[in-house]
Amino acid sequence: MQTGPRRLELRELPLPTVGDEDALLRIEACGICGSDAEQYAGVLPVRFPLVPGHEPLGVIAAIGDRAARRWGVDVGDRVAVEALIPCGHCRACLDGRYSICRGRGGMFGHGYVPLAQPPGLWGAYADYMYLDAFSIVHRMRADVPAAVAVMFNPLGAGFRWAVELPRTGPGDTVLVLGPGQRGLASVIAARAAGADMIIVTGLARDARKLALARELGADHVIDVEHEDARVRVKELTGGRGADVVVEVTANSPEPVAEALHHVAPGGRIVLAGVKGLRPVPDFVSDLAVLKEVTLIGAFGVTRAAYEAAIRLIESGRVPLAKLHTHDFRLDQAEVAIQTLAGEVPGDASIHSCLVP
Ligand SMILES: [Zn+2]
Ligand SMILES: [Zn+2]
Numbered sequence: 001m002q003t004g005p006r007r008l009e010l011r012e013l014p015l016p017t018v019g020d021e022d023a024l025l026r027i028e029a030c031g032i033c034g035s036d037a038e039q040y041a042g043v044l045p046v047r048f049p050l051v052p053g054h055e056p057l058g059v060i061a062a063i064g065d066r067a068a069r070r071w072g073v074d075v076g077d078r079v080a081v082e083a084l085i086p087c088g089h090c091r092a093c094l095d096g097r098y099s100i101c102r103g104r105g106g107m108f109g110h111g112y113v114p115l116a117q118p119p120g121l122w123g124a125y126a127d128y129m130y131l132d133a134f135s136i137v138h139r140m141r142a143d144v145p146a147a148v149a150v151m152f153n154p155l156g157a158g159f160r161w162a163v164e165l166p167r168t169g170p171g172d173t174v175l176v177l178g179p180g181q182r183g184l185a186s187v188i189a190a191r192a193a194g195a196d197m198i199i200v201t202g203l204a205r206d207a208r209k210l211a212l213a214r215e216l217g218a219d220h221v222i223d224v225e226h227e228d229a230r231v232r233v234k235e236l237t238g239g240r241g242a243d244v245v246v247e248v249t250a251n252s253p254e255p256v257a258e259a260l261h262h263v264a265p266g267g268r269i270v271l272a273g274v275k276g277l278r279p280v281p282d283f284v285s286d287l288a289v290l291k292e293v294t295l296i297g298a299f300g301v302t303r304a305a306y307e308a309a310i311r312l313i314e315s316g317r318v319p320l321a322k323l324h325t326h327d328f329r330l331d332q333a334e335v336a337i338q339t340l341a342g343e344v345p346g347d348a349s350i351h352s353c354l355v356p
Contacts, residue, residue, distance in 0.1 A: 001115070003049045005042025008125075008334050016119035021133035023063035023071075025081065029146040029353045030124035031055030031153050032328075033181065034250050035274075037341040040334075043276065045106060047114040052333075053124030053354070054083035054111030055153040057146060061128065071137055079137040080152040080310060081124075084109040084300055088134055099300035110135070125333055127356045138306055141314050147324045150353050151185075152309045153301070155320075157272070158185030160305035161298045163193040166244040166268035170194040175233060175242035175262050176218075177201050178249035178273060179209035181323065181351050184216055186246045188318055189308070191217030195244075199236060201229055201255075209350060212322060233262045245269045253280040260287040267291065272298040326352035 001011045018024050030053040038044050039052055060077050068074050086093050087103025101108075110129065113122035121130040131137065140149050161182070168174055174190040176183045179202040190198050200213040201222045210221040222232050233242060241264035249255045253275045260283070263269055288295060312318060326349050328336035333354060340349045 001049050002040070002052050006040060008040070008052075010331055013120055015128055016121060016130050018062040018064055020064040020066045021070075023067050023131040023135075024061045025056060025058040025079070025129045025131055026061040027053075027056055027058040027124050027126055027129055027356050028078070029057045029150040029327075029355050031057075031150045031351070031353045032336050032340050032349075033154065034340070036337050038274075039111075040337045044112075046112050047116070050112070050114045051121060051123030051126050051129075052111050053126065053129075054109060055150060055353075056081040056110055056124035056129055057140065057150040057152070058124075058129065063131075067131070067133065073137060073139060078140045078142045078149075080140045080149070080306065081110060081129075081131065082136040082138075082301070082303075082306060083111060083153070084136070085113075085132050085134050086136075097302075099302050125330060125354055127330075136303070138310055140310055144313060145321070146355065147327060147351075147353055148320045149313060151320055151323065151351060152306060152313060154181045154185045154351065155188065155309035155312065156301040156306040157182050158187070158189035159192075159308040160301045161248070161270050161272045162186035162190045162244070162246045163308075164305050165296050165298055166246070166270050166294075168193050168195055168244050171196050172243040173197040173199070173237050173240075173264070174244045174246065175199045175201070176213075177245065177247045177255040177259065177262075179206050179213050179221075180248065180250060182248040182272065183246075184209065184213055184323060184350070186248060187213050187216050187218050188312070188320075190244075192308075192312060192318075197236070199233065199242065208348070212350070215322065216318065229258065230261050237264065240264045241267060243267050247271050248273045251275055253278055254282075256280045257282045257284070260284055260291075260293065263291060263293050265291040266293075268294045268296060270296045270298050323351040324353075325350045327355045328352060330354055330356045
């Protein structure tokens with residue numbers, strides 16, 4: 001339970017009773033991502049206390065008849081759960097854009113709804129989690145190790161941000177700015193989509209992640225602290241620039257401005273890394289005009305990308321276990337978040353999860 005900024009504690013809550021339209025999930029694993037660190041620090045617009053955890057993988061422990069029919073799952077089935085819980089009725093939902101649904105007020109989703117909203121067990125930093133009538137679940141094969149199966153979330157982001165939104169396909173050069181778990185997921189997704197060349201940038205301290213990017217399908221990596229990234233991207237692309245630039249660095253606004261220099265004429269830039277609502281210095285908008293660049297903001301992940309991610313996970317084609325660095329118990333949630341945020345000296349996480 002998060003009770004305030006940088007305050008997590010263990011608490012016992014009663015298990016909710018399940019009605020006709022909802023269900024109860026026994027959590028197998030909950031992935032941890034950059035936004036957990038922001039939520040922990042208190043910078044996300046959520047109300048405390050709440051149960052955090054928005055990347056749930058688990059087994060249906062109880063389910064109402066109507067929910068079982070609507071979702072096509074039953075007790076004992078393993079499912080991946082989407083973070084967002086849409087309302088189903090607002091304009092965004094009716095337009096098929098439920099990632100921007102605000103119909104239930106603010107950020108409504110697993111890991112974000114306060115305890116005050118019954119039945120309270122909305123997050124996946126827990127043994128059990130409540131599934132609302134509008135929660136979205138996807139079946140996941142039971143024989144995939146939980147630490148890999150739970151990567152449906154970052155990998156789904158890779159498919160939506162690096163492939164679906166910029167319509168990446170064969171012949172495209174994809175430049176991924178930032179080699180964190182979303183950056184690596186973007187490499188895997190772009191490779192799966194048939195991208196022609198994939199380039200990944202990172203800092204000197206990202207050497208291990210950049211090496212992993214190579215193993216997962218990147219053709220070239222650039223250490224921006226020791227190389228001139230603009231010059232390198234030009235060289236590698238025959239002077240044209242990248243058809244698709246995916247910006248997934250954490251907190252630093254500079255790569256957003258750099259993306260306009262890296263992108264090819266007619267290219268697409270996907271902005272998915274948040275910068276604490278700070279402006280971007282040296283953003284030369286004329287470059288977007290002169291090159292007819294399409295700028296795409298990406299928030300969250302939706303059905304098609306999650307399903308592409310789950311199929312790839314189940315296929316076993318990609319050595320995803322190499323991304324997984326840590327399993328933490330529930331009572332280690334704070335250390336887990338601090339490790340991901342790079343606050344634990346001598347320990348670095350790429351993908352980690354809580355295992356209750
Ligand atoms: Zn996440
Ligand atoms: Zn809605």
